[in-house]
Amino acid sequence: MGEPVSYVQHAREVMTLIDGFPRMPAQVDKPVAYSWLRCAKEHRLRPDGPLDPAVVENRHLRERQQRLDDLVLIARAEMDSLYEQISGSGYALLLTDASGVILSEKVDPTLRDNFRKAGLIAGANWSEQHEGTNGIGTCITERRPITIHRNDHFRARHIGLSCSAAPIRDTGGELMAVLDASCVGSDDSKASRMHTVALVSMSARLIEKCLFLRRFRNRRVIRFHSRPEFVNLLHDGALALDDDGRIAAADDMAVALLSADCRGDLIGRPLTEIFDVSARELDSSLSGPRQPILPVRDIEHGRRYYMSVHAAQPESRAPRTIAGSSQIMAIEPATQTESRAHTLDELAGHDPSMQRNVRCAHRIASSRVSVLIQGPTGSGKEAFARALHLASDRAAQAFVAVNCAAIPESLIESELFGYRPGAFTGARKEGMRGRIAQSSGGTLFLDEIGDMPLMLQTRLLRVLEEQEVTPLGGETPVKVNLRIVSASHRNLKDMIARGEFREDLYYRLNGITMTLPGLRERADLEALIHRILGEETALGRPAGIEMEAFRRLAAHDWPGNVRELRNVIRTALAIAEGGVIRLGDLPSDLLPSRSAASTGTPVTLASVASITVATGDEGSAPGNPLERAEREALLRAIAVNRGNMTHTARQLCMSRNTLYRKLKSHGIAPETLRSDGLSQA
Structure with missing residues (x-):
């Protein structure tokens, strides 16, 4: 609609349009006009009605959040990412359930009071029945992305708001939530909000994709697209398979890409009836350390697609108590398969920030993009780098890890670049290939890169730019094919400011940064403890942990992160009597403080x-x-x-x-x- 108006004038214009329906002014969008009509005729609202929002009690809000705990966990991570893109623009991000009750919010702290006064708070019901035409409520009714801008609102009290919302559907295609971006007091035009609704819609689709993959993580999942570079990204299609190879579920993109009328056209059909791919090809694609991209055609139209196959993840074991004791939890030993180097998906667990890292890692795994992994000591940076290598097209080649902090400064140059016979006193008479040359064709992992001496930083930069290395004592450079993954627990930008790290090397290494959370920050801490307990338990040996000892592990701050946790569990299992870890088997700093x-x-x-x-x-x-x-x-x-x-x-x-x-x-x-x-x- 046009320029902002007063509350009284807005209420009058709304009622005039309703009384004259179906005649509508040209400046009123049809969805808005029909929503106004619903609000007045069906919901019996008045545009100048009561001001107080309907807010559910805290216990009822928690019940709603718990019913959608998977959604809330995934959505909060995506809201954090979206907020970084729109921060400073005055928006609040809101997640509601299918009835319009706000479950979670992400708000600029300096604007929190403004949004609270507008009624945009956790627990508030923003359905059309309660608040009239608005981004959340009208999105629920229309089942599509929509922007309700200022005077589009039915209730006069909301004409200062501009709201862009998109629906989030469950794995069956039913509406389960709404993601909304709202701002207060903006003078921008409605057309200027197109970018916002596009961002919100993209985030909603990403949440849907994550929900689908989480819901069907215990089944084989097919990811496909007509362009290979889009496979395993947001806009690919996803199909979940039953054990017999029939389609158990399909997402919206799969329906659209295959030109099906609805999910029902696909569900229940054998995958081999949709694509020209055999069960044997599907099984063989799962045998390697990474998922290959298979070229296939759809049988009905003969169109070319590209497909990746993702193995079913093993069911997470529910904790069980040892017979005869309700206070001791049994530990299920890991199989040999589970004891190998972890894949990216296994490292993701159920933590949103790790899942976001893994999504990015899958996208760039086979590219030449340099990766910088940041995170506190012991958070698993080398394990993540190794998993990234296994997911890449270099998996069959060497993964070479160099800890720049562990090698004496006098030796690190020869370790990295190698040397010719007789290059210096004490050198091997046959010389040595350096770690850089050893990693050629594979992945070179430079851990604690911040501890590399400045002189070697200069040499490393030249190697990266020229893709060749000259051994100590040699004159002829050797060509290398390098993929660098580096890691540090230190703030490299602060080191640059102090002159301790080369800025040009930083930007050469920092193609993309992935930050691993500390152990105490992970949302899936208890599940991670379960997993490591299983991995550290000897195969075939019965073991258990006293519930109070487990709670103590879960409550600890873990300054040493995953490395400390693993060492504590390993030691406790070694000294535990009868294979059961008890409170007294834990280190003293994990035990209750004196009081x-x-x-x-x-x-x-x-x-x-x-x-x-x-x-x-x-x-x-x-x-x-x-x-x-x-x-x-x-x-x-x-x-x-x-x-x-x-x-x-x-x-x-x-x-x-x-x-x-x-x-x-x-x-x-x-x-x-x-x-x-x-x-x-």
Whole structure:
């Protein structure tokens, strides 16, 4: 519509159009006009109606979030990525369920009050029935991406908003959520919002793709497109297969690419009835370390496609207790297959940030793009680099790893570049091929690149630019075919500013940066602990872990990350009696800190509310009123939930890992807050 108007004028124009329907002013879009009519006739709303939004109770909001926990987890990661693209433009990103209730939000902190006043808060219901014509509610009704800009809104109180929303569909094609980008008080035109709705739609499609792949991760999945470079990306088609090779599910892109009328035209049919590919070809494509791209044709039209086949991931083992004990969890030993180097998809787990890294890695695996892996020490940078190599077209060649921090500075040059016979005193008489030459055709992994001396940085840059290396003592350069993956836990940009790292080398190595999260930041920490317990358990040997020991592993901060976790588990299994890890088998820094709770008298739930700051250790800051208030609030919540940590974390709107970290910071030992016969699940 036209220029912004007053609330009263807007309400009058809306009612005039409704009274004169079906005659409509040219400036009113048909979807908007029909929505206004629904709001007035079906929902009995008035454009000048009540101002207060309908907000569900916190417990009902948590129930809605839990019902869609997979969606919320994936969507939040994508919202973080989208927010980086539109940050500074005044937008809030909102995720709602299919009924229009806001489940999650990503808002510029400086604008949070503006959005709160507009009613854009978690738990608010933005369906057309409650808020009239708006981006979220009208998207739900129309089942398509839409922008509702300022005066398009039915209710006068919303004419300062501009909302662009896109539907998110489940694996069966049914609407399950809406992703929305809204801003308050923008004077831009509606046409200028086309870019925003396109970005939101693309993010919604990516969320759908991730949901599909997650939902069918235990089946073989076919990814295909008419252009090979699009296979395994957002716009390819995806088909999930049953054990007998029949199509169990298809996403929207698969339906569109195959010119099918609907999913039902594909589901239940053998894949070999759709494409000219045999079951033997499908099986053979899974035997290598990476997924090859197969050229195929669709049988009905003879059109050329390119296909990749992804193996079913093994079912995650649900924790089970050892017979005769409800406090000991059995550890399922890993098979030999699970003990090999992990693939990218295995490393992704169920953590959104790792899944985003893996998506990027798959896209550039077979390119010459240089990769820089950042992350704290012990977070698995070398394992990720090795998985990237296995996913590339260089997998059959060497993966050569060099730790620039572990090799003495006097030797690193000869290690990297090699040397001719007699190049220096003490050199091998036959000379040595350097690591760079050894990696030719494969992948060279330079770990802790920030520790490479400046002089060698200059030589390495020349090698990368010229793709040739001259050994020490030699005069003739040797051609090499290099793919570099480097890693560092240090901030290389800060090092550049201090003159400790070459800027030109940084930009040569940093084709794409992937940042691995620390262990304590991973959303799938407990599942990762399960996996490593299985990997470190000897094949065929029964083993288990006491539930309190497992909770202690999950609550620890893990400054050494995955490497520290693996070492702790390996040591604990080695010293555990009867193959069962108990609390006493863990290192002392994982055990409860000294407090009044550990003096021999357990604190029962009946007395939790009376525990004061005086029971804490030195780290509990008894003189700090904010920390004292937080500590007492934690104890009260635990008492209300009778020691159930899962319920307590849910009530406090935090993860269990965060709850355990907070308890540790206040010197509260969870095992002392017990109530006879109750679980601390």
